[in-house]
Amino acid sequence: MDLFLLSRGLMKNLGSVLLAMLLMPAACIQIPDIEAPPDEPDCSAVGEEPIGIxxxxxxxxxxxxxxxxxxxxxxxxxxxxxxxxxxxxxxxxxxxxxxxxxxxxxxxxxxxxxxxxxxxxxxxxxxxxxxxxxDRTKPSLIAQTPQDGAQWVSVHQTVRAELSEPVVAGSVNNSTVRLLAGQREVSAEVSLSQDGRVLTLQPLEPLPVSEVMRVVFDPSVADTAGNPVSMPSQGWSWRVPAFLPLGNSQTLWPRVDFFSFQVDRGGTPLVARLGTETSGVQVERWNGGAWQSLGAPLQGSTGDPQATECVLHLDPSDTPHVAWVQPKLDGSVEIHVRRWSGSAWTALGAPVIPILTQASVTDLRMKVESYGGVPVIAFKERNASELRVTVFRFQAGEWRSNVGSGAQSVPNLTSLHLELNQLNEQILGWSRTEYGFPGWAIYIVRKAGGSELGYVPSRHAESPMMAMTVGGDNRIVVASPVQSNGSQSVLVQEVLFGAGTWERVGDTYDRVTGRTDASTTALKFDAQGRLIMLLEEPESEASSSVRSLFIQRWNTDHWEPLGGALSANPGATPVSQSQLGTDKNGRIFLAWSEADEQDATQSRLHVFRPND
Known part of the structure; x- marks a missing residue:
């Protein structure tokens, strides 16, 4: 080709390019980066310096x-x-x-x-x-102490977890494995077994009562593959109550219809009970590991019907005394009283016969005088025309009645209580209705030197008196019902011997807020002179028939709760006949009957000790 023509063509194309550039609008032109092709490895010396891994x-x-x-x-x-x-x-x-x-x-x-x-x-x-x-499988809990959801755990419980596989020892310490009471941490010594599968927490102090305890693992607690411990979806928690059961009531006592409960000064509980197992009264004492019978069942003559009531009391030397109401085949009744000799039951005199003819006997009560060990019994008796409270005292080998107390020809009389003060004076309390007056009148009578002194804390209560006790400082204390905000509360009042004015012990009281009726089943002074109140009350308005126990102790100017709601089957079955006792150190013991969870017709007796 002619060189001139080639040059001319190039110039023409260049001019066209320049013209096109001039005609374009002014703008920034993005020119993509052009990646340099990767350097080809130099393979000329391949194999001279091999790769080591x-x-x-x-x-x-x-x-x-x-x-x-x-x-x-x-x-x-x-x-x-x-x-x-x-x-x-x-x-x-x-x-x-x-x-x-x-x-x-x-x-x-x-x-x-x-x-x-x-x-x-x-x-x-x-x-x-x-x-x-x-290994992608996490270690899991295959055994736990206490069990998840356990209800009755001691304050001295050692916490133990067995794992499905070992965890790294260095991952376990008191920062990665924690014991909590609610949100508060409880100090504990944390250790791991040699095989890495058993983890133990030893609390450095007793576990707090009335708390829900739980164990929390940090994710750093893991096996050698780094898998953290897998906790149950519901967690691992249990309850530490203020009281723990003594024995197994489900198998020991098939059904208990009536019982009486006492605690000796050393803290040993005793019960006297009536049930389907025997036609008599069985007295048993806790020996530290089981309930042990004190002699054979007590009953009247051969062929007598089942006893209807029993009462147990300890004298100042902790000798058991028991009394019971014994029906006869002819329709009459007797009251039998026995004292434990250490090896057998000894009858105290002949059976007591009610004063009224053809009378029925209920509300049997018994106390033993602080010196001389003389027993005193009181009961309510009635026939077709009369109703009265009768008191007998054991003197010179026979039972002698005091001058009749109570009232004749009244519409009703109930809630009988008997106490002895330090002078062994008899303090009787009861509630009765009166013709022409609404409500219930509460009467307290002190028998002193052959005369009677009356105390009337209320004349128009809506329900009968609930409980009564006498203190060593000559105080009489009673609990009676009052209406407050649409439900029944408890009013506690006290009076000194010789004084005529009743004083309130705090405000009216109920443990559960809302429209639930509270009732007091026992008042008692402990050995330190502290007033203790035992209440029965529904746990909620939604379950008004499920009544639980609540314990309160008077602390200078207010009632303080001792533990939370207490029942053998929480939230399931109602309690009844609740009683309390204390030892010389002020430790509180409780007893009550409760419907069986599987068979509501069976009433079980439960006895509880302090969780200390």
Whole structure:
């Protein structure tokens, strides 16, 4: 081609390009970066400095969890690619500095062969094979003490967890395994067994009562594969109540229709009970591990019907006395009284016969005088025309009645109480209705030197008196019902002997807020002179028939609760006939009957001791 024509053509094309550029609007022109082609490895000296691969971690035979951190060290020529092979299959690529966090979900649990491969210029270098065990299963609790949801746990309970597999010892300490009472931490010594499977928490102080305890694990508590301990979905918690049961009432006492409860000064509980097991009265004492019978069942003559009531009392030397109402085949009744000699029951005189003819007997009460050990009994008797309270005292080997108390020809008389003061004067209390007057009148009578002194804390109560006790400082204390905010509350009042004015002990009281009726079943002074009140009350308005127990102690100017709601089957069955006792140290013991959870017709006797 002619050189001139070529030059002319080039110039023409260049002019066209310049013209097009001039016609374009002014703008920034983005010119994409042009990547330089990768440097081709210099393969001329291939094989002169081979690639070396050394494992850094994990160690041979190590366990790895859902993620495995793999690290190798390379020497020699720079590789084109570095791959992870598991059981001969490439699963991932390692980039410099050749550390990889590999997710193990693509392989099964168990042992696998791990190899790292480096490639360069068509040649491969392999690491040594490292056998690793994939373990994605978390350690779990297979046994716990206490059990999750346990209701009756001692304040001295050692906490123990057995795991399905070992955890790393270095991960277990009192910062990673914690014992909590509510939200408060309880100091405990935390230890792990040699095999790494049993974890123990030994509290450094008694567990707080009326609290829900729980154990919390930090995620750092893990097995060698890094799997943290798996806790149950509901957690691990239990209850530490203020009181613990004595014995197994479900099997020991099939059904208890009536009982009386006492505690000696050393803290040993005793019960006298009536039930389907025997036609007589059975007295039993707790021996530290089981209930032990005191002699054979007590009953009247052969062929007599089942006793209807019994009462147990201890004299100042802790000698048991028991009395019971014994019906006869001819329709009459007797009251029998026995004293425990240490090996047998001894009758105290002949049976007591009611004063009224053809009378029925209820509300049997008994006390023993503080000096001389003389027993006194009181009961309510009535026939077709009369109703009265009768008191008998054991003198010179026979029972002698006092001048008749109570009232004749009244519509009703109930809630009988008998106490003895330090002078062994008899204090009687009862409630009765009166013709022409609404409500219930509460009467307290003190028999002193052959005369009677009356105290009337209320004449128009809406319900009968609930409880009464006498203090060592000559105080009479009574609990009576009052209406407050649409429900029944408890009013506690006291009066000194010789004084005529009743004073309130705090405000009217109920334990559960809302429209639930509270009632007091016992008042008692402990050995330290502190007033204790035992209440029965529904736990909620929604379950008004399910009544639980609540204990209060008067503290200078207010009632303080001792523990929370108490029943053998919380939230399930109602309690009744609740009674309390105290020992010389002021420890409180409780007894009550409660419907069986499976069979509501069966009433079980439950006895509880302090959780201390």
């Amino acid at each position: 050394q494992w850094v971690s994990p160690m041979e035979g190590a366990q790895v969890g859902s993620s495995a951190r793999l690290q190798v060290h390379l020497t020699g020529d720079t590789p084109e690619a570095v791959d992870l092979l598991v059981d001969g299959t490439a699963v991932a690529t390692l980039k410099e500095p050749f550390v990889l966090d590999w997710e193990t979900q693509s392989v099964s649990e168990g042992p696998h062969a791990f190899v790292v491969r480096a490639r360069r210029c068509g040649q491969e270098s392999l690491s040594t094979q490292r056998q690793l065990v994939v």
